[in-house]
Amino acid sequence: MTTTDLPSPGELPEVTVDPAAMRHLADAQVNVELDTGDMVLNIGPQHPATHGTLRLVVRLDGERVVSADPIIGYMHRGYEKLTEFRTYPQITTLINRIDWLSSFANEVPFIAAAEQLMSIEAPPRAQYQRTILTELSRIATFLLFLGEMGLQVGAITPAFYGFRDREYVLNLIEAVTGGRFHPNFNRIGGIKDDLPWGWISECRTTMNKVLASCDEFDDLVVGNPIFQKRTRSIGIIPQQLGAAYGVSGSNLRASGIDWDLRRDGPKYLVYDELDWQVWTHPDGDSFSRYWVRLQETRESARMVLQMLDQMPSGPLMAKVPRIIKVPEGEVFVNTENPLGEMGYYVISKGATGPFRTKIRSASFSNVSILPWLLRGSYVPDIITILASLYFILGDIDR
């Protein structure tokens, strides 16, 4: 295709950014005299760095990006249309697969929405177990990220460490729910089953292993000067621009905004009963995104250890009718998922399934900032930025 018939991404907003923060772009102002043509490069949809079927059409001037246009939809499954024809338990199975790395966490806001509409509250033990499983899926997702971002930047070894440690956590999830990846464990009113015998002590051991491996990542990756050179000042997301784009989760906290839905949103699960902190970093570059997620992994492990000590006994399911009809009403529930803010706007008309569900997925908004973010960066930096934003294609494409 010639360079003229690509659709332009349109006007991009102008934002004042501290020039010192963009100093890595200073070297990119070369070749002003030579009027060379731009090269159009398709990164994806099959590419090791795009975490799935994301296609980035970048226009390059040498190794510098002139414009980037993400093309998504290769994995669009039509979730919102499907939910109009499914019952609530069926939808619970479906939405596991939106963000498949932390699949338990996808179910939580939807189940919470249905429960709120029905004015049912899950019993405390179920809430604790939900929180533990959510945090375990957060740890699993972040361990993968910690390993795989090193891989994208060129270090082969962290990926193996990440996967190895993730296996321990996945074994725990499998012991409780029966599934490593798609547990489908939430039910309206509680959760399906209790913890197996011996799980709590196994979980304690694993959380300590996770804390130890986070120290390993600290040494191997964060402390590595080459990694720092590759990620510092790369892909800086200015605070207010990130919020206006809808970037959420660790990406926004890495730009210095102290906002975490577990603490600052309407109450859900048992986060207010735990002693934990929110991690932010002022820089907003790829390094800080990695650093924030590393600290959050540690924090999640500590939270799980607290919850194992505090878990109350009691029933696992509230009293729910056999055929679940959710009364009329609307509700929006959003939660702090590993990838960012995930929300469900459920409109119910009293049937056994919702009338309309709007699924607000985190990666959709995280990726929408790419055209702005990639202007002026180098080709290797594209990879670093993509890796640091950490999106999952199922989350973008729903």
Add this chain to the structure above:
Amino acid sequence: MAIDIGWGTTLAIKTVIVLGIVPLTALILGYTFLLKMMSHMQSRLGPMDPGGFHGWYQLIGDGLKFLQKEDIMPDHADRRVFALAPAIVVLSTFLVFVVIPAGPRIRVASLDSRGLFDGVGVFYALAVSSLSVVGVLMAGWASSNKYALLGALRAAAQLIAYELPLVLAVVGVVIQAGTMSLQGIISFQQHGSLFGWSGIGFPLILTQFVGFALFMVAAQAELTQPPFDMPVAESELVAGYMVEYTGFRFLFFFIGEFGTAFAFAALAATLFLGGWSVPWVHGTAADVLGPFVLFAKVMLVAFLMFWARFTYPRFREDQLQAIAWKWLIPIALGNILLTGLLKVAF
């Protein structure tokens, strides 16, 4: 006891030896370091089944597998250039092996006493090792693939940039040893002595440690290994300039890469560690012991190279160039200056 065989037979034997040794060394290096050492560093075992004992047959099996694969050429590729590129890369590897001595009389060509080319082993080795740049550029361009092109251009810039530190690092050795011939440098190290004690000779790494460090860094870059593997950046360009190659052509690149790794490690061992020599062994015993000693030293050096390979992420292209031009070359020049001054002073 000299056996009199005609030069034709000698040439044939030498050709066969080089042709056989290069893939063999590639295999050994690849297996030990790429498959086994890397795996153990990453808390996994690596191949265990092929051949029974810790999977020693893995790479041979891989090689045979590659040989029987379909030879695919992209539609718009420049056929002749595409086919010729791997040959040139491997050619440069073979040519380096020609001068590396494995014993006082075991070498393929000495380039030592031919009048015009009196004692130019080092010069020849460094010159010939840079032939691969041409092959890489040919591969990248002829593939008619934008990723390959990006990789090839990066490779060309990088390989040319790091030639200089490589050469300058060796100049210090040459100044100190007083000769450019590899055998001469080895004998300088073998017969030297440290403050009067000749127990381990005088390995030049002791005084030329800066040169050794520079040589290792530059060799890493010449081999496009992490942290300098931008041209072959796996997560961006998949295989860079090699991306369109399949089957035995890819095998050539693979052999070229690991064979050159062995060649550079052998050069480093020869220039800095004393090559085939152990100070108290001379004559025919050295002929017999030489190859093993050289092999051991090469494995040591290669261990360092591959260790760095598996640990570090990769540099971005501009950072890479900055390191070469802004740091390595001035340091190398400083090293030469210092060596020269000290050589004259003492």
Add this chain to the structure above:
Amino acid sequence: MADSVVTPTEPVVREEAAAALERLQAELGDAIVEHGGALGDAVVRVRRDAWRRSAQVCKEKLECDYLSFIAGIDWMPTPSVTEEGSGDTSTPAQPKEQTYGSAGSAGRYQLLAVVESTRRKSWRVILKTDLPDDDLHAESWVTVYPGADWHEREAWEMYGFVFDGHPSLRHLYLPSEFEGHPLRKDFPLLAREVKPWPGLVDVEPMPGDDAGDGEEGESA
């Protein structure tokens, strides 16, 4: 067996939501057509010509710097894909009348948007606006919240809403040649129409299990 009846509760608006609603009413005045509750949050329906102004008010006056999403709603009743009276409960039987949700609606199509604040706790504004059937245009939020870019593209391709002022309304999820707007209720979910839900296919009988006299069981 009678299902126990779950009575819908009155939406109790959280105090932050009530405060947000108050401020919004003060700023927008008569642009607000109606407001309702969404179980804790306040839902505000504004006039179509005040759509972008509401966004600006939210961003500047109400400190809502974060865009959660912009979506569309089609209030036409969901067509049923199961036969009446077949007892097939696999697909929910949605009511046949066209009713509207919180804060009402003037017609079939509505735009829904949620904005939040990163500086205050639980500070959320849910905005709706009606789009008349014959004129599916709305002002684009791109100049206020740059993230609206992709959300509006998605709303356009799924519902057909045209956003005035959007830089380039083109397909986001669907291929460029796609015809139709899938999330509209009259766009059929082909999978269900072409092949009905197979029902509960739980376990294939083991060979010899079902057939009592030891013959090989039939395959399901």
